[in-house]
Amino acid sequence: MTLLARLDRLPLSRPHYLLLLLIGGLGYTFDGMDSAVVAFLLPSAQEAWGLSNGQLGIIGSATPFGFLFGATAAGLLGDRIGRKKVMMYALAFYAVFSVIAAFAPNYEIFLGARVLAGAGAGAESAIIAPFLSEFVPAKRRGWFVGALSGFFSFGFVAAALIGRFVVPTFDEGWRIAQVVTALPILMLLWWRRSLPESPRYLLQQGRTGEAEQVVADLERRVERATGAPLPPVPEAATAPAAETPKVNLLSALRFLWSRAMARRTAVIWLIWFVITFSYYGFFSWIPTLLVQRGITVTKSFEFSIIIYLAQIPGYFSAAWLSERLDRKNTIAIYLAGSAVSAFWLSQMDSPVTITLAGAVLSFFLNGTYAGVYSYTPEVFPTWIRATGTGLSSAFGRVGSIMAPAIIGWSAASLGFAGVFGLTTAVLAAGVICVMVFGLATAGRSLEELTESTTTGSTTTGSTTTGSTTTGSTTEEATK
Numbered sequence: 194m195t196l197l198a199r200l201d202r203l204p205l206s207r208p209h210y211l212l213l214l215l216i217g218g219l220g221y222t223f224d225g226m227d228s229a230v231v232a233f234l235l236p237s238a239q240e241a242w243g244l245s246n247g248q249l250g251i252i253g254s255a256t257p258f259g260f261l262f263g264a265t266a267a268g269l270l271g272d273r274i275g276r277k278k279v280m281m282y283a284l285a286f287y288a289v290f291s292v293i294a295a296f297a298p299n300y301e302i303f304l305g306a307r308v309l310a311g312a313g314a315g316a317e318s319a320i321i322a323p324f325l326s327e328f329v330p331a332k333r334r335g336w337f338v339g340a341l342s343g344f345f346s347f348g349f350v351a352a353a354l355i356g357r358f359v360v361p362t363f364d365e366g367w368r369i370a371q372v373v374t375a376l377p378i379l380m381l382l383w384w385r386r387s388l389p390e391s392p393r394y395l396l397q398q399g400r401t402g403e404a405e406q407v408v409a410d411l412e413r414r415v416e417r418a419t420g421a422p423l424p425p426v427p428e429a430a431t432a433p434a435a436e437t438p439k440v441n442l443l444s445a446l447r448f449l450w451s452r453a454m455a456r457r458t459a460v461i462w463l464i465w466f467v468i469t470f471s472y473y474g475f476f477s478w479i480p481t482l483l484v485q486r487g488i489t490v491t492k493s494f495e496f497s498i499i500i501y502l503a504q505i506p507g508y509f510s511a512a513w514l515s516e517r518l519d520r521k522n523t524i525a526i527y528l529a530g531s532a533v534s535a536f537w538l539s540q541m542d543s544p545v546t547i548t549l550a551g552a553v554l555s556f557f558l559n560g561t562y563a564g565v566y567s568y569t570p571e572v573f574p575t576w577i578r579a580t581g582t583g584l585s586s587a588f589g590r591v592g593s594i595m596a597p598a599i600i601g602w603s604a605a606s607l608g609f610a611g612v613f614g615l616t617t618a619v620l621a622a623g624v625i626c627v628m629v630f631g632l633a634t635a636g637r638s639l640e641e642l643t644e645s646t647t648t649g650s651t652t653t654g655s656t657t658t659g660s661t662t663t664g665s666t667t668e669e670a671t672k
Contacts, residue, residue: 225348233356237367257593259311267316268583287313288378295371339512346504465589467623474596511560521631530557
């Protein structure tokens with residue numbers, strides 16, 4: 194379609210970077226802060242309510258448990274009511290329950306509020322990547338979405354700073370920390386007025402006039418920002434699927450696990466599980482494990498800041514490599530680096546060497562995420578892109594729910610070495626999966642990747658439940 198060809202030929206410029214910073218960047222920064230700050234609340238919550246290690250493990254699982262439901266709902270709603278509405282509602286939902294958690298009078302209310310805040314954060318996290326990927330030209334999409342995910346690292350560093358300088362400084366510092374994480378509610382003032390809807394979503398809904406308006410506005414702003422004429426519009430080789438079925442959970446699962454899509458879905462879901470299990474298992478427990486190794490709480494938080502800072506070059510180096518080595522190869526390299534780092538960490542016993550190995554593991558784990566966030570929206574057709582991304586993220590959250598409890602049990606029964614030996618094995622399985630079964634996506638338009646062939650439709654009786662426009666021929670050709 195000419196409209197999408199016009200969108201894809203635009204050079205990255207100030208309007209794209211504003212979307213990256215003011216929508217994705219700030220959103221992911223606060224999502225990362227909310228996820229990470231829990232690790233610094235655990236010691237204070239334990240002291241305030243006399244909690245057991247088991248109850249601490251449940252708190253650690255609360256946010257990712259909410260993420261699971263939030264990511265699932267965001268995907269389904271994003272393909273039905275639009276990416277913009279879901280992002281705004283999710284942000285408001287998250288902020289409200291973060292404040293409720295901050296003032297919770299007991300463990301039960303705190304736990305429930307953390308679950309619901311996690312649902313809001315999970316919904317926002319799942320919808321931002323597919324939303325922004327639909328604005329970016331193919332040749333820069335891997336870098337752009339990978340760099341977007343890098344803002345999670347700023348949130349983790351901010352959480353570590355809050356854990357070091359706010360939580361231990363004030364009598365109710367752990368409550369103040371949660372109020373700080375609710376500040377993104379202020380972003381709604383900008384989002385409501387200035388956030389455009391995805392033109393690809395609008396086209397799929399038959400709202401061609403609105404899509405034309407969004408693309409024309411972006412063209413004007415790009416031309417003004419670059420001060421040069423826009424590139425000519427190439428002939429569009431592919432077009433979005435003509436059929437735009439209403440998405441529900443059953444039809445989505447039936448399509449994602451159809452013969453044409455099952456391999457893509459299996460690879461993406463497994464990668465999400467592997468990286469999320471390892472990531473949350475490590476970051477949820479590292480301050481507590483450091484304390485149990487004889488390091489003071491304050492010192493453990495200082496070491497955590499160093500470990501979290503290593504996320505930043507991890508994300509942005511992987512974003513850079515994903516355009517040069519392809520997404521699947523970048524994911525495999527960083528997963529392999531994570532596996533080696535986890536094994537190295539399992540052999541360390543001094544605070545300095547633990548911190549160094551933990552920083553290297555942090556670098557590679559977060560680099561993997563940069564590749565995964567770029568890769569996931571690329572393998573699903575537009576009409577189900579938000580749902581496919583949301584369900585993939587949700588399945589990964591199963592790993593993040595399991596990880597704190599499993600790591601807590603492993604730390605008691607297997608010791609420090611056993612915890613990260615287990616992580617090594619999980620990461621190694623991910624490397625094998627992505628290298629053998631992954632799809633090459635770099636430099637190819639979203640329509641080429643997902644909508645270049647039509648293999649029919651999935652039906653139940655006479656009711657169409659989903660188009661199977663998948664581009665499976667292209668996938669097989671690039672194995």
